[in-house]
Amino acid sequence: MPDHRSRLRTIPVHTLANGHQLVLHVHEMESGRPGPTLGVIATIHGDEPLSIEIVRRLLQEVDLSRLRGRIRALPVANPYAYQSSTRNLPLDMSNLNRIFPGDPDGMLSEQLAHVICSHFLPGLDALVDLHSGGIWPTVDYAYIHDEGADLSRVFGLDLLFKGPSYAGSLGNHARQNGIPTVVSELGGGQADNERFIGRGVRGIVNVMRHLGMLPGRPELPDRQTIVHDIRILRPHHGGMMLSEIGVERLGQAVPVGTLLGRVVSPYTFETLEEVRAPFDPSIMVLTRQRFTKVEPGDYGFMVADGAGAETV
Helix, strand or coil, X not given: CCCCEEEEEEEEEEECCCCCEEEEEEEEEECCCCCCEEEEECCCCCCCCHHHHHHHHHHHHCCHHHCCCEEEXXXXXXXXXXXHCCCCECCCCECHHHCCCCCCCCCHHHHHHHHHHHHCCCCCCEEEEEECCCCCEEEEEEECCCCCHHHHHHHCCCEEECCXXXXXXXXXXXXXXXXXXXXXXXXXXXXXXXXXXHHHHHHHHHHHHHCCCCCCCCCCCCCCEEECCEEEECCCXXXXXXXXXXXXXXXXXXXXXXXXXXXXXXXXXXEEEEEECCCXXXXXXXEEXXXXXXXXXXXXXXXXXXXXXXXX
8 A cells, every 4th residue: 555644844944032943834745656746835925825725725635545746835934924914024124035045144034045945945846836916916827937837837827927037036946956836926915715725726736737646637727828028016105095907807908098096095085196007908917906005116006018918
């Protein structure tokens, strides 16, 4: 009989000034049958908790009797950022996803990145890096690069972004070190959570089927759109964002000049700024629910240039 194993191991990072021990919790599932090792990582940004539930449900639903190879999952890669619901680690205010592979003698975030690269990445044959829109915005796309392009396609989202990779991101570091990686940006904003969680679990299962870790064929949409130019529309004023484009319109195209949202003062109720679609057409990539708080420089909306899009 195959040797079925599932275990939780902890990776110590460092002791903090408050006496707490910073550790990472890694779930490992192994079938006892030969096959690839798939890494799944979530919550590199602490304000993206939806990805934790994707990991939990994946591990709950995977049938070990059908698995080949092993899964290594890190549901909370940035525990103190998660604790404070912030994008960056509050102890040094660094964006963990811009400093990989880290530095064992650097700031805490750099030391954390180094531990992840030293103790989580080695031995992986593929990696799924889960992200979302954060506390207020909701997003829906995956990155696609030449290395690991097949994984991005089979993850099964409708919209794929073929653009430059962020220097210092985990996905960029993993690909440079021979680990095919798909980075998904899925959900957030507490909007339609069940649908986005289900699509995230399905995406990882699709990857596992593609890698031969599970039987069956990936469940793919009828068509996928690849875009090459995505623009982040950041407001210049803070206040209350009144969104004109709901979450249900993610992936849809709107004409150039379409009013996407208005920043309104919560004190005087005057309109401080209008945000409009810059491309003809503009494909909605990230949007917000009807009423959300916004600061200058936040992710207001994200749109892709539909004129240069490819359908596959």
